Amino acid sequence: MNQELLSFIASCPTAFQATAHSAQMLRTAGYTQLSESEAWQLQAGEGYFVTRNGSSLIAFRVPKGGFRGFMITASHCDSPCFKIKENAELADERFVRLSTEGYGGMIYSTWLDRPLSIAGRVLVKTPRGVETKLVDFGETAAMIPNVAIHMNRSVNKDTNYNPAVDLVPLYGGKDSAGSFRARVAALAGVAEEDVVTTDLYLYNPQPGVVWDAFISAPRLDDLQCAFSSLRAFLDAGEGDSARVCCIFDNEEVGSQTKQGAAGTFLYDVLHRVCESFGLADADYHRAVAHSFMLSCDNAHALHPNHPEYADKNHTVVINGGIVIKYNASQRYTSDAVSAALFELICREADVPVQRYANRADIPGGGTLGNIANAQVSLNTVDIGLAQLAMHSSYETAGAKDTAYMVRALTRFFEKSVIMERDGVYTLA
Numbered sequence: 001m002n003q004e005l006l007s008f009i010a011s012c013p014t015a016f017q018a019t020a021h022s023a024q025m026l027r028t029a030g031y032t033q034l035s036e037s038e039a040w041q042l043q044a045g046e047g048y049f050v051t052r053n054g055s056s057l058i059a060f061r062v063p064k065g066g067f068r069g070f071m072i073t074a075s076h077c078d079s080p081c082f083k084i085k086e087n088a089e090l091a092d093e094r095f096v097r098l099s100t101e102g103y104g105g106m107i108y109s110t111w112l113d114r115p116l117s118i119a120g121r122v123l124v125k126t127p128r129g130v131e132t133k134l135v136d137f138g139e140t141a142a143m144i145p146n147v148a149i150h151m152n153r154s155v156n157k158d159t160n161y162n163p164a165v166d167l168v169p170l171y172g173g174k175d176s177a178g179s180f181r182a183r184v185a186a187l188a189g190v191a192e193e194d195v196v197t198t199d200l201y202l203y204n205p206q207p208g209v210v211w212d213a214f215i216s217a218p219r220l221d222d223l224q225c226a227f228s229s230l231r232a233f234l235d236a237g238e239g240d241s242a243r244v245c246c247i248f249d250n251e252e253v254g255s256q257t258k259q260g261a262a263g264t265f266l267y268d269v270l271h272r273v274c275e276s277f278g279l280a281d282a283d284y285h286r287a288v289a290h291s292f293m294l295s296c297d298n299a300h301a302l303h304p305n306h307p308e309y310a311d312k313n314h315t316v317v318i319n320g321g322i323v324i325k326y327n328a329s330q331r332y333t334s335d336a337v338s339a340a341l342f343e344l345i346c347r348e349a350d351v352p353v354q355r356y357a358n359r360a361d362i363p364g365g366g367t368l369g370n371i372a373n374a375q376v377s378l379n380t381v382d383i384g385l386a387q388l389a390m391h392s393s394y395e396t397a398g399a400k401d402t403a404y405m406v407r408a409l410t411r412f413f414e415k416s417v418i419m420e421r422d423g424v425y426t427l428a
Contacts, residue, residue: 001403002215006208008227009217013119013203015055015249016134018077018223022057022230022247023049029234031059036268042276045238050269053259054121054132055249058269059233060242062277067242069290070270071413073233074261074372075225075297076251079218080104080391082111082169082202084118090168091177098142098169098180100202104252105365108161110393111204115140116169120200122188130196133188142169142202169202204393213319213399220387220395222251225296228385228402232409240428241290241416242273251297251368261368267375292341292417293380294409295333295369298397299323299356301386314357316386319398321352322408325367325382333369337425338381341417344427349411351404354386379417379425 012018023033031047034040042048044066049059055077060070082100090097119136144167149155161167171180184200185192208217226247233245250260257263274284301318302310310316316323324339325332346353358364369380385405387397418426 001406002210002399004231005224005227005402006210006215006217009208009219009223012077012219012223013117013136013205014201015078016121016199017119017136018226019051019055019057019247019249020134022077022226023051025230025234026059040272040276042273044277052263052265053249053257056259056265057247058265059230059245060269060273062242062273063238063240065240066277067240067287068416068418069241069287069292070244071239071241071415071417072244072246072266072291072293072378073229073409073412074246074248074266074293074295074368075229076222076248076261076368077226078104078249078252079221079223080106080252082167084120084198084200084202086197088180088200089171089177091174094174096171096174096176096180098171098202100163100167100169102163102167103201105391107389107392108163108167109159110389111167111202112144112146114143114204114206114393116142116144116202117205118142118200119203120198122184122190122198122200123196124188124190125194125196133190135184135187135200137183137187138205140205142171144169206394210399214396215399215402216394216396218394220397221298221390222296224298224385224387224397224402225405228405229296229409232406233413235406236410236413239414239416243413244270246372248368248372255368255371261372262374264375266372270376288376288378289419290417291378292338293369293372293376293378294342294412295367295372295380295382296405296409297367297382297384298387298390299325299384300364300390301388301397303388309359309362311357311359314355316354316356318386318388318396319400320354320386321401321404322346323354323356323384323386325384326355326357327364330370331364331366332382333373333380334382337423338379341379341425341427342381342383342412345412345415346408349408351408
């Protein structure tokens with residue numbers, strides 16, 4: 001399972017590649033790709049998926065006997081990194097650097113003195129308009145060099161990095177001037193003049209490793225949950241509800257995009273599924289009332305050097321099982337109803353559960369659960385796997401936990417939640 005996860009991560013340097021790779025996994029499993037711009041003719045018992053912006057994906061499968069509601073997982077495939085600006089090259093008489101800006105909340109120091117590669121998408125001119133091409137340099141293409149300690153004696157004392165000065169990537173020597181766009185065009189298989197614009201990002205190409213009881217890799221947040229959700233979705237047997245696997249883009253910058261959880265993507269897909277099976281708008285609302293969503297995003301494990309950052313009653317550990325996340329200000333969606341329902345599913349799957357809450361004086365980040373609920377309101381619980389160094393360019397998690405997540409989510413997709421009345425629910 002860990003080797004499958006690490007292979008998945010290596011194939012997914014950006015949200016565009018993650019979506020394309022997930023789509024290929026679904027096609028291999030017999031799922032049919034749909035387009036939002038075309039009519040949908042759906043058949044019960046068949047699997048389908050649709051992408052938006054090439055960076056978000058929703059897959060679904062309706063059981064043969066019809067469906068009562070939706071069992072939904074939602075994770076994200078973007079990670080904090082550096083985005084390369086449109087006018088990429090910063091050239092002088094000695095060096096060529098790349099003009100970048102930060103995407104999401106990074107731990108800056110982990111990006112320095114590390115071989116970096118570049119991936120993303122290129123929009124190329126065609127006789128009828130534009131077409132998207134995915135590119136991946138697949139090798140070292142840049143480096144962000146530190147200043148030697150001899151010149152910056154305070155480097156180990158609360159260093160503040162200026163992204164416009166200290167974090168500008170080195171691309172090459174002066175002879176590299178003018179080569180970046182040509183290199184991108186060559187990877188896209190087009191002439192340089194046919195490149196219209198790009199969405200390109202720096203990424204850490206270092207392979208993931210399994211060591212002792214741990215796994216370490218880039219982008220564990222949140223590709224570990226994206227992989228687990230998709231693997232469970234494909235493994236699950238048929239239940240009485242339609243199963244839905246969402247992998248969203250732009251969670252790291254607030255999800256406020258058409259392809260993010262704040263957009264209408266999930267609502268549009270669920271509504272079109274109901275419509276395709278001849279259900280009225282009132283039937284859609286009834287189906288949502290019988291639905292349940294897991295917002296899957298990793299959690300902060302107890303740190304071996306800084307246990308003081310953890311809430312003493314809500315300490316979660318690597319290899320301790322799935323984490324249910326709570327927050328009084330609703331940064332996480334978990335409440336007594338959703339947490340109870342999910343814990344019962346984990347008990348059936350024989351998967352251990354941990355409970356996480358931030359220390360009261362240390363505010364935490366949010367996830368896409370509450371954001372998605374603004375478009376499709378349903379019972380939702382925030383879950384994840386415990387990890388260290390969240391938002392580092394190289395993160396660490398547990399060697400046992402991915403399998404726990406796949407097992408619990410497989411069982412989740414096979415279940416149904418029946419809302420008998422407000423506050424009374426049956427798991428079937």
